[in-house]
Amino acid sequence: MRYFAIxxxxxxxxxxxxxxxxxxxxxKYPEVANATSFSEAVQKVRPKISQESCPSSIxxxxxxxxxxxxxxxxxxxxxxxxxxxxxxxxxxxxxKGEILNSWLGRQSVSMRYRPDxxxxxxxxxxxxxxISVPIAKAENFKSSVKKFDMKFE
Numbered sequence: 576m577r578y579f580a581i582x583x584x585x586x587x588x589x590x591x592x593x594x595x596x597x598x599x600x601x602x603k604y605p606e607v608a609n610a611t612s613f614s615e616a617v618q619k620v621r622p623k624i625s626q627e628s629c630p631s632s633i634x635x636x637x638x639x640x641x642x643x644x645x646x647x648x649x650x651x652x653x654x655x656x657x658x659x660x661x662x663x664x665x666x667x668x669x670x671k672g673e674i675l676n677s678w679l680g681r682q683s684v685s686m687r688y689r690p691d692x693x694x695x696x697x698x699x700x701x702x703x704x705x706i707s708v709p710i711a712k713a714e715n716f717k718s719s720v721k722k723f724d725m726k727f728e
Contacts, residue, residue, distance in 0.1 A: 602676060602677035602680065603670075603673045603676070603677055604616075604619075604620045604623070604673065604674055604677035604678075605677060606619055606620065607619050607620060607674060607677050607678045608677065608678065608680060610678055613674075613675065613678060616674050616675075616677070616678040617667060617671070617674055620670070620674055621663075621667060624663075624666050624667055624670050625662075625663030625664070625666045625667055627659055627662060627663055628659075629655075629656050629659035629660055629663065630652060630655055630656050630659065631656075633648065633649060633652040685697070685698045686698075686717075688708075688713050688717065690710055690713070693707060693708060693709055693710050693713070694706065694707050694708070695707075695708055695713070695716070695717075
């Protein structure tokens, strides 16, 4: 979990003259600070973010309702429910960065490249580690971190 968090922090890095540094902001969702997992953190703020109440059930076919009309009503209900759930999920997806920041708390991340050793020295909240990156890829790697488009394979 710790290394996952460290890699995520690298995605939120900003640039300074000495290297990449991300210092975090005040948490938007302080209620997630004690969550034991990111999934739990998302669940804690889900009601706050996805405030649209989706339909949960449909009444049974009425005594004087034709089967065709009931099936049409059933289909409309399913579509409305799916669309509502999709809107709520999109709202959660749009807030995941803020949830992560709130869950992990204020962190300090720094990253500096040593070209002779072809290594990035990284420190996350006083936890140092290294990432080996060939010099031919180092500039692109750093640029990817700054642009938030890094891919981990």
